[in-house]
Amino acid sequence: MVVQCEQVWREVSNYLEGDLNPELRLAIEQHVRGCSRCTAVLDGTRNVVHLYGDERMFDVPLGFSYRLRHRLEETTSSRKRTALGWVVAFAVAALLLASFEVARSSSWGWPQLRNRLAQSTTSIPPNMMVVAADDGKVFHVPGCRYIHDKAHVRTLTAGEALKEGYTPCVRCMKQYLSAAALAGFADAETASAAVRASEEE
Amino acid sequence: MPENPAENLNEERLIQRVCNGEHELFYELVRPYERRLYAAALAILRNEADAEDVTQEAVLKAFKHIRQFRAEARFSTWLIQITVNEARMRRRKQHADLIDPIDHRDEEGNYVPQDFADWREIPSETLERKEIREKLGQALSSLGEKYREVFILRDMQHLSIDETAKVLGISIASVKTRLLRARLMLRDLLAPGFGGNWSSRLTFEKGSKPW
Numbered sequence: 214m215v216v217q218c219e220q221v222w223r224e225v226s227n228y229l230e231g232d233l234n235p236e237l238r239l240a241i242e243q244h245v246r247g248c249s250r251c252t253a254v255l256d257g258t259r260n261v262v263h264l265y266g267d268e269r270m271f272d273v274p275l276g277f278s279y280r281l282r283h284r285l286e287e288t289t290s291s292r293k294r295t296a297l298g299w300v301v302a303f304a305v306a307a308l309l310l311a312s313f314e315v316a317r318s319s320s321w322g323w324p325q326l327r328n329r330l331a332q333s334t335t336s337i338p339p340n341m342m343v344v345a346a347d348d349g350k351v352f353h354v355p356g357c358r359y360i361h362d363k364a365h366v367r368t369l370t371a372g373e374a375l376k377e378g379y380t381p382c383v384r385c386m387k388q389y390l391s392a393a394a395l396a397g398f399a400d401a402e403t404a405s406a407a408v409r410a411s412e413e414e
Numbered sequence: 415m416p417e418n419p420a421e422n423l424n425e426e427r428l429i430q431r432v433c434n435g436e437h438e439l440f441y442e443l444v445r446p447y448e449r450r451l452y453a454a455a456l457a458i459l460r461n462e463a464d465a466e467d468v469t470q471e472a473v474l475k476a477f478k479h480i481r482q483f484r485a486e487a488r489f490s491t492w493l494i495q496i497t498v499n500e501a502r503m504r505r506r507k508q509h510a511d512l513i514d515p516i517d518h519r520d521e522e523g524n525y526v527p528q529d530f531a532d533w534r535e536i537p538s539e540t541l542e543r544k545e546i547r548e549k550l551g552q553a554l555s556s557l558g559e560k561y562r563e564v565f566i567l568r569d570m571q572h573l574s575i576d577e578t579a580k581v582l583g584i585s586i587a588s589v590k591t592r593l594l595r596a597r598l599m600l601r602d603l604l605a606p607g608f609g610g611n612w613s614s615r616l617t618f619e620k621g622s623k624p625w
Contacts, residue, residue: 222527226594230575250530257533257601260608264550265569265600269541271449274462281448282441284470288477289437 214240221251225258337381339372345379357385425489432480440477447490448473450571451497457566458501460555468504472497487577494571495581498563505559525595531605553603557596564589565596 214236221241227233228241245251264270344366345352352374353360359382360366371381425443432440444451451472456465476483476496483492540546554562567578568589575593579586 219524219526222598223524223594226590226597229597232575232590249532250527253530253532253605254527254598254601257531257605257608258597260533261597261600261604262569263538264541265554265565266572267538267541268449269538270547270550270570271453272544272547273449273452274466277452277466278445278448280466281444281470281473285441285444285473285477286438288474289440 216240216244218244218248218251221245221248222254225255228255229259229262337371337375337386339370339375341371342368343371343374343381344368345374345377350379351382352379353382354385357382359384426485429480429483429489432477437477440480443489444473444476444493447493450490451493453570454494454497454566455501456551457554457562457570458498458559459505464504464508465501468500469497472500475500490571491573491577491581494567494573498567498581525598527598527602529602529605531608533601533605533608549607550604553600556603557599561592561596561599564592565600568593569597 216237221228221244224233224237224241228238233241245255342355343352344355344357344360346360346362346366348365349361351361352369352371353366355368369377375381428439428443432443448469452465452469455468455472456462459465459468472493476493479496483489487495554565557565563582564578567573567581568575573581575586575589578593579589582589
């Protein structure tokens with residue numbers, strides 16, 4: 214079997230793949246031995262395959278792996294979150310519903326306060342005498358040192374003050390309430406006296 | 415590419431664990447191939463930024479569809495297939511109106527080598543030189559797309575002819591024809607440099623005849 218240059222060029226790729234019948238393979242090898250052009254083609258093609266097949270041809274830009282990993286982590290963790298998301302959403306919904314139910318139900322009383330000072334304003338005796346400034350927002354026990362505008366205070370009962378929209382002074386009223394609660398004082402004068410006494414201590 | 419059974423087994427186990435919810439292990443699966451995937455994307459897109467982006471997209475896609483991976487294919491081939499598809503899609507979007515003129519050459523006609531420079535041996539060490547790698551990259555970029563794709567998969571990614579045909583969705587005969595032409599064209603592009611210019615510079619640099 215004799216082959217021409219054109220046939221060698223046509224088969225050079227198959228030759229390198231080892232994808233030729235033995236007869237053709239032998240014929241090509243015989244031809245190439247005596248043909249410098251075909252030798253150049255065959256060697257060069259083999260070199261091309263060899264060079265490009267090298268692992269070192271795979272150049273990546275600086276930081277490539279880091280960026281790929283980072284992007285992957287963003288996705289994998291957000292997917293995790295969405296998987297958990299339904300569970301969390303259900304839990305939150307259940308809690309909300311439960312809290313509405315609790316708030317609606319009349320059997321649920323006021324919670325036990327942790328601090329006996331933290332009484333609600335309703336426990337201030339309505340007939341207790343307090344002072345408040347006309348342009349102020351807060352009413353005080355007479356003698357409280359946190360009265361804002363001492364020159365323009367008027368005296369009224371705690372019930373009136375609350376009705377007029379004043380709020381109790383967090384300082385003296387707390388002290389009053391605690392002093393009243395402790396000593397069981399009923400009237401304002403002894404209460405304010407107790408307050409003054411406690412302040413002087 | 416893990417060819418030995420131990421590594422394949424390891425890969426199988428990793429895939430199983432990722433499927434079972436250990437998502438953070440997925441990168442371990444991809445790590446051995448990330449450079450190849452990038453090279454494949456780069457060879458198709460010829461742009462580094464696009465290639466990196468497409469590689470990331472492909473890896474994310476592989477992660478999302480890991481359950482669809484079937485063990486009859488190699489995991490690496492599956493990854494490459496996804497990357498090639500993503501890269502092709504990106505290129506089509508970018509060059510919807512452009513047609514690669516080289517692709518219109520007659521595929522069936524015989525390719526006649528143009529350069530017969532003697533290029534007997536090449537030391538692999540030349541690949542350590544960035545400029546050589548760049549020359550090879552430029553030569554590859556200058557090929558028409560259909561030749562480039564086949565060449566990347568077969569000669570760079572070491573897919574079999576069959577796998578290459580499947581990944582690209584073309585016949586085995588087409589793979590062989592395009593592969594032959596790609597190799598011969600690359601030889602024509604590179605032989606003058608390796609046969610003379612570059613080697614003489616190498617001789618000068620190294621003080622000995624490299625080939």
